Amino acid sequence: MKKTNNSIYIIAIITMTLITTLAVIIVSILLPDKDNTVLITTIIGISAPTTFSMLAFIKAQETHVLVNSRMTTFIEALEKSAKDQSIIAKAEGVQEGREEAHKRTDELKNKDTKS
Numbered sequence: 001m002k003k004t005n006n007s008i009y010i011i012a013i014i015t016m017t018l019i020t021t022l023a024v025i026i027v028s029i030l031l032p033d034k035d036n037t038v039l040i041t042t043i044i045g046i047s048a049p050t051t052f053s054m055l056a057f058i059k060a061q062e063t064h065v066l067v068n069s070r071m072t073t074f075i076e077a078l079e080k081s082a083k084d085q086s087i088i089a090k091a092e093g094v095q096e097g098r099e100e101a102h103k104r105t106d107e108l109k110n111k112d113t114k115s
Contacts, residue, residue, distance in 0.1 A: 012054055020047040 023043045027036050 008058055009055060012058060013051060016047060016051040016054065020044060023047075 020043060024040050027039050027043065031039075
């Protein structure tokens, strides 16, 4: 089984944390005289679910790629198997045709020797 690479998740979490922190700092600098508790809570309240949604999307994309690659491998194996079976069936058909031809040849030979 392939080892998963978790660096994309770490980068996403760090990026969203930095964006949230910068937004809180900017609000605190731009509005120093006001009580920014509600605004900061809103920023964090929007940032947290957005981060979780982004992580879920990344995981879904990862799963999609994994399933798609396995499905491609399965389809390729199925096509190879079908091709192999058709080659075997063709070879068996050729062999049966030879046997029938030999029988007819033997029957004709026997008729000619009896006549």
